[in-house]
Amino acid sequence: DAKTTQPTSMDCAEGRAANLPCNHSTISGNEYVYWYRQIHSQGPQYIIHGLKNNETNEMASLIITEDRKSSTLILPHATLRDTAVYYCIVRLTVSGGGADGLTFGKGTHLIIQP
């Protein structure tokens, strides 16, 4: 699986868009980009994932560059409850498989300021 690089921490003002970058320059053509977040002392929460196209759901948007070497998770209107550690994970997905666990690095600690 490709290695990912994320900033250690970021601040964002409440109500503004939070943009979290992730570099994955060694990503291969059939590896997906997944984002999870973990609020302090809780289990991680799945946010979104994508392969090539930009994706949006009720929680966030995922923008993947055309060369797929980096991506950005966007929380459109950050609230204090979005303060958490955000993990960017790249994973090979095999048809019929995909059940052998994830590798979580240290992620980005996003702090939403009031």
Add this chain to the structure above:
Amino acid sequence: DGGITQSPKYLFRKEGQNVTLSCEQNLNHDAMYWYRQDPGQGLRLIYYSQIVNDFQKGDIAEGYSVSREKKESFPLTVTSAQKNPTAFYLCASSPHRGGSYEQYFGPGTRLTVT
């Protein structure tokens, strides 16, 4: 309510004792996982199971054992052979949807061994 439950939330044991952590899911998911998290670190995979009566070692399986006798249950035993058992333990499950790594996590059990 559908979800994953882990009990207890906090667990204290003396060194040399085995201890079993509970994980139950009512999401009808095929795959289940156990992760360990140390302070300030990401998650590391201990064991995973793709189907009943089958499980595989993850990255740090030494000193741990699991069973998968029922689809909804995946208990983890921390044995006395585990050198540094004090940690936050997280259980997760995933639908077997052709390769998705969309995992759903429980609230975690914080184990302290003295």
